[in-house]
Amino acid sequence: MHHTRWEDAVSLMHQRGTRAAQIHERVGLADAIGRILAEDVYTLVPLPHYNSSAMDGYAVCGSGPWILKDAEEPSAHENRHRRTVDLQDGEAATILTGGLIPPGTTTVIRLEGVHLEEQDGSTLVVSDYGEPQPGSDMRNRGEELAEGSLAVSRGTHLGARHIAFLAVCGFDTVPVITQPTVSLAYTGNEVITEGIPGPGEVRDAYSAQFPAILSSMGAKVQGTARLHDDMDELHRWFKSDNCVASDLLVLTGGSSTSEVDLVRQLLSELDAHYIFEAVAVRPGHPCLAAELPDGRIVLGLPGNPLAAHTALYSYLPAYLAGVAGQNLSELLSVELTEDIPPFKKADARLIPARVTGEKARPFRRGVDSHMLSAFAQAQALVVIPPEGAVAGEKVQALPLTV
Structure with missing residues (x-):
């Protein structure tokens, strides 16, 4: 043999x-975790896909103080992030984090940086820190990625972080192997x-x-x-x-x-x-x-x-x-903390080992073929050649990731 x-x-x-x-097949995002992406995918929208506020506060136009110009009280289930009014010079509107920037807005002032005053039947928004910088606390459409940018590359082993990103890129399904x-x-x-x-x-x-x-x-x-x-x-x-x-x-x-x-x-x-x-x-x-x-x-x-x-x-x-069309995963390179003597047969050995940083300590007990105690505590299998290895020597290790 x-x-x-x-x-x-x-x-x-x-x-x-x-x-x-x-x-290849297309699957929903919830079924794509752990799958291999079959082709490059590109953003379907710019990120962010609209101009929005980075903070809860007030969208304002021009110099203050500003007359508060809010729309009618929203209903319980209304998406307040889409509510907007056109602003003229000297006007303000309440805005939520992620809320649509009203036309005419020059900056956003954080809620904690203003106070309200009543004057002649109007509510004034007054800055507590002087005139704000134009464009403050505003998220601009496409500032992260332009529409059509590479989102995730072919061959990626999709994890939860990829799925979250693909969702905000506009995908409902993705091509997988x-x-x-x-x-x-x-x-x-x-x-x-x-x-x-x-x-x-x-x-x-x-x-x-x-x-x-x-x-x-x-x-x-x-x-x-x-x-x-x-x-x-x-x-x-x-x-x-x-x-x-x-x-x-x-x-x-x-x-x-x-x-x-x-x-x-x-x-x-x-x-x-x-x-x-x-x-x-x-x-x-x-x-x-x-x-x-x-x-x-x-x-x-x-x-x-x-x-x-x-x-x-x-x-x-x-x-x-x-x-999946992927290369072999590279083995870890680790430094042995102790000697491993030569083996009586001309065979390599896979020995369970604890790995801390780049150092590996092979187990001495519980490493025979019928034993599992060392394997249960190991982070990797160190690959030892038939001639053995000495402390301080670099050897390869197969990570135990599951």
């Missing part, structure tokens, strides 16, 4: 993703889904969070299944409607070579082509990736929980980045 170098396996998954047909679809299967007769496992049993460490991890990485989970170590069940799952409609099939367990590890046997029967059949990395060396004759991708994760998680974080983001 050929063991592909870890960094090459990551690259191969990315390359395979770039070969996938990229399909259609999410790759994934079906998940959790295998193993020894796995229990709740309670405390007895001898010879293990607790399911995947089904509660794997769908959320995949979704956060940009995939759409078609469905999940729990399978026994049974070839007929495995065959039926591969032929199920969810799997047939999926771009990617992800299985936990069954990727090794024992008599109950059936995934490799099934892939052989289905004439699958290996992208990689094993990886020169610990934990996670039994991980495999293959392509079925119909183009679907199979990612077989090891059964041990740390191995499965390190494999998922290594290869799935690479594949999804390729599908």
Whole structure:
């Protein structure tokens, strides 16, 4: 069995993703968070899109004091920000923050900078600080961006801040790359889904969070299944409607070579082509990736929980980045705080580590393939070459962002 170098396996998954047909769709802003923008989008309006007040106060024309010229008392549900009156020299009108600047306005005076006086049946607005500067506390149309300016670039992974900006740019929907679809299967007769496992049993460490991890990485989970170590069940799952409609099939367990590890046997029967059949990395060396004759991708994760998680974080983001037309994300560069001795095998190691600033402290305990205690406390997986590394040396690290 050929063991592909870890960094090459990551690259191969990315390359395979770039070969996938990229399909675009339009979605509402509420459904666009976490999606990849399919094309550059440009502002539909100037920002701001009208001249408005930056403060609560009074719009005034000319020199003061000013006669207050307010419209009739607004109704309860009226949008007071749109109320306006034409101002002549020596007149003022009440204005709210964001309110439309009345025609004739020369400046806005803040509410706390004036007082009102009654004189000859009129209300006067009197400045407490002398004559105001023309144009004060006014927001001018287009001062942030002109209409037609680039708003968000193609390939952006849309977050909440992008959605807020796209809304004020005038968008109701945006073009995004259609999410790759994934079906998940959790295998193993020894796995229990709740309670405390007895001898010879293990607790399911995947089904509660794997769908959320995949979704956060940009995939759409078609469905999940729990399978026994049974070839007929495995065959039926591969032929199920969810799997047939999926771009990617992800299985936990069954990727090794024992008599109950059936995934490799099934892939052989289905004439699958290996992208990689094993990886020169610990934990996670039994991980495999293959392509079925119909183009679907199979990612077989090891059964041990740390191995499965390190494999998922290594290869799935690479594949999804390729599908989205994005480059591979750069790994962190961190400085080790302690020595890591050489490994007995010619494999790289992915070791959970605490990261503070640019320094990483790898965990010493809880880092075997069946252990999760270090992983639960880590911020990244440091990539250690077979020859080890020394304190102060710079190494790469894979961030754990979910």
